[in-house]
Amino acid sequence: MDEATQGRTARVLIHDPTLRDGHHAVRHQLEAAQLRDYAAAADAAGLPVVEVGHGNGLGASSLQIGRARLSDTAMLAAVREALTRSRLGVFMAPGWGTAADLRGAITLGADVVRIAVHCTEADVTERHLGVVRDLGAEAHGVLLMSHMASPDQLAEQCGLLTELGAQAVGIFDSAGYYLPSDVATRIEAIAAAVDVPVIFHGHNNLGLAVANSIAAVQAGAQIIDATARGFGAGAGNTQLEVLVAVLERMGYSTGIDLRRLLNAADIAEERLMKAPPVIDSVSLVSGLAGVFSGFKKPVLDAARCEGIDPVDLFLALGERQVVAGQEDLIGDVAQKLKEA
Amino acid sequence: MDEATQGRTARVLIHDPTLRDGHHAVRHQLEAAQLRDYAAAADAAGLPVVEVGHGNGLGASSLQIGRARLSDTAMLAAVREALTRSRLGVFMAPGWGTAADLRGAITLGADVVRIAVHCTEADVTERHLGVVRDLGAEAHGVLLMSHMASPDQLAEQCGLLTELGAQAVGIFDSAGYYLPSDVATRIEAIAAAVDVPVIFHGHNNLGLAVANSIAAVQAGAQIIDATARGFGAGAGNTQLEVLVAVLERMGYSTGIDLRRLLNAADIAEERLMKAPPVIDSVSLVSGLAGVFSGFKKPVLDAARCEGIDPVDLFLALGERQVVAGQEDLIGDVAQKLKEA
Known part of the structure; x- marks a missing residue:
């Protein structure tokens, strides 16, 4: 495409939480064989990071939030076994998960650990980011419901996350509220404030998850979250295979094999979900x-x-x-x- | 939203081909009661134009392309009866439809008539645009598969359509191929070349139909096509209720009641389709x-x-x-x- 060459040569790292955020859509009831099948297909496609867990992360399985079919240990073991190249990701929100959960996950082979907090509470991540760093895993700090904070606040909170040890920081559009201009403003502010890769995680409630993710990349984000067929609660997440196809067409490099990714997405649709998400x-x-x-x-x-x-x-x-x-x-x- | 005020006060006219382009997704098999129910709900929401017909338009019902359940006459009568405020739209591609079909449709109460041709064949619309104008209906000229022509070619073809009598002109992204930058370039070129409202019709194959429609409006388009729940062939069309919500949030005025539009979209999902379109x-x-x-x-x-x-x-x-x-x-x- 002649008019879409902004990205030529730039690399975008795709982080795939299909087996974690998608888990919300099936009340955390995936079985080990489902986790393995999808993880193996994602691994074959060259996904850099495959995240797994209860939808709310490590330690969150409970009567109040919803019990997962499998323990954190069983989920991690299933996916760890299936991965040959992709790194294994986990997600933890302090309050639901604990330092003990982090240690357990890293012992089981988690390579990338997301510590997630409400968008104005970066300070509560100190202990957990420290644990992740001490154990040698890659520590990410992410801000949930980020539309509730201004670009300046988000930049400040992300700066704090990096001071506390995060090696990548960013924002979740947990409500699916953003327009592309909202995303651009926030990612630009964050990218100007930190020296680590910036993360964007979108939802599709306004039909803009792919466009918002592109806006994030153009504004300086380097790590983008997306799930196969958009598997996720409500309107779902950014659709992984669509995002990769669009980024590659725009000249960005993801290192992912699109044909194999389509196969992984087909497996996700057949094996993980009743039906792909819809914007009702x-x-x-x-x-x-x-x-x-x-x-x-x-x-x-x-x-x-x-x-x-x-x-x-x-x-x-x-x-x-x-x-x-x-x-x-x-x-x-x-x-x-x-x-x- | 503070950073999304580009559209304040600008009016966007939404053209709703749910009962025509959506018809492709159910092999043109909608019944009169289904047409009436959706049309009445769209009318109550204040949709400016409700289009109905065989997916390929007037006169297209045939063994080769697929026979519609109802005749053009029966479809038009059902929707005409249900509309109190919305104008009735029809679509005709020369070759499938004829001047006789146009006369029949306008006699039955069609207010807005789309004459649609391949993106480089504007010259074949002369006779049909003339018939529409002579009979006093509003004549639109639209270019299909428009990604196959350059912005300059599209501007030239749209200029020709206006010379031949079209009172609004524009482009269909029939393949769902465009990125927002592609749309912006083309709509800008067309808007600079003509003095009539410019039309954009998107498809969602790359997950960008809403973003592309916004790009079209920002580049000067005034008439945007969209269907309830994106009802349409393959990955579907621009999702109507999502587009209206986003445009209104950006400060554009559509004159549509969102609550009633959500009701119409719910009726469309329940009554017209097996399931909303998915990007497989x-x-x-x-x-x-x-x-x-x-x-x-x-x-x-x-x-x-x-x-x-x-x-x-x-x-x-x-x-x-x-x-x-x-x-x-x-x-x-x-x-x-x-x-x-």
Whole structure:
């Protein structure tokens, strides 16, 4: 393409959380054979990092958030066994996971560890980033629900993550709220503030996950998250095979074999999911309102229970700026909406 | 959104071909009640134009292309009856449709008539644009498979369409091939060459239909096509309700009630389609190769028959720049690939 040569020679590292973030879409119920099959196909395609785990990360399997079919240990062992070239990734949110979970995962062969916190709470990562570095794994620090902070705040928080030991830092569009211009502004601010690779993780609630990921790369991000067929909660994530095809056409290099990646995506569709994600009306409103995608099920339940429109409930939750962990608020807000 | 105010006050006219282009996805088998239900919901949402017909337009129902369940007359009557505010649109490709079809449609109440031709054949629209103008309907001229022509060629062809009577002109990304930069360049060239509103019609093979439509608006397009849940062949069209939500958030005005539009989209999902479109591996490759989305089924059939990979067949067809109407070539190319 003559008018799309911005990326020529630039390298983009694709980080694949199909078996972790996708896990939300099937309530963390994947079996070892499913994990192995997809991981082997992703490995054959040359994916740099294959991440696995409960959707909420190490240590998160619980009655409240949802029990995974397999233990963290069993999931890591299954994927570790299937990988020959790809590095093994894990995700951990302090509060759900602990330093002991990190040690266990790294002992089992995790190469890349994401420590994830709410977008204004970088300071709580100190201990965990330290553990990861001490054990010799690659430490990433990522900020969730990042649309709730300004570009300057995000740059400052990412700077703090690097001071605490993160070797790559970045932002998650957990609600699928961003427009490409939003992403560009934030990634530019972060890239100007840190000397490590910058990460972007998108969701597709506004149909813009691929465009937002391209905007991130053009603004200086070097690590982009994407999942096969967009496997993920609600409207899903950035669609991996589509993103790779578009980046390569624009002249960026991912090191991934597209034909083999299509095979991995076909395996993901056949073996991991009932159907690929769709942007339904509820997911669209959830993105517009800036509410965490994982709230979809409890919001629909509460709306049905109170006999209110889930669209109103999403908008009210968006106004209150609820974040993951505040699921208890959903019922209260629903009740107030009914009374109003 | 502070950084997305480019569109404030600008008006975008959304043209909805859910019941025409979406028809491809169900082999033109929608029933009158389905047409009426969706049209009534779209009308209630304030859609400016609701288009209906066989996927290939007026007069196209045939053994070769596929017979529609209903006649053009029955489809138009069903939708006409359901509309109170929205204007009724039809689509006609000379060769499949005739002047008699146009007269029939306008007599039945079609307000907006699209005359569609391959991107380098604007000159064949003369007679049909004339008929539409003579009968007092609004005449649009649109160029299919537009990625096969340069921005300058498209501008010239669109200029010719206006000379022949088109009151709005534009381009279809029939193969879902464009990146946003491709769209911007082409729409800018066309907008600079004509004095009538410019049309953009996208497909989602590269996951960029919404982003491409935004790029079109920012480059000067005023009429954007989009379908409920992206209903359409292969990877589908630009998703209507998502596009409207994004445009409104960016400050553009569509005059559409989003809540009612979500209702229309829900009705479309429940009543019109088995499942919303997905970007599967074949649709992705089809877009990358720049092959008409409508070729998906015959390409898969020919690949299976010859025992070759459909990805190779799509790429070979893309190299040969095949266009709609050249379905006969698919078997020949498949056979040659097998021999090679």
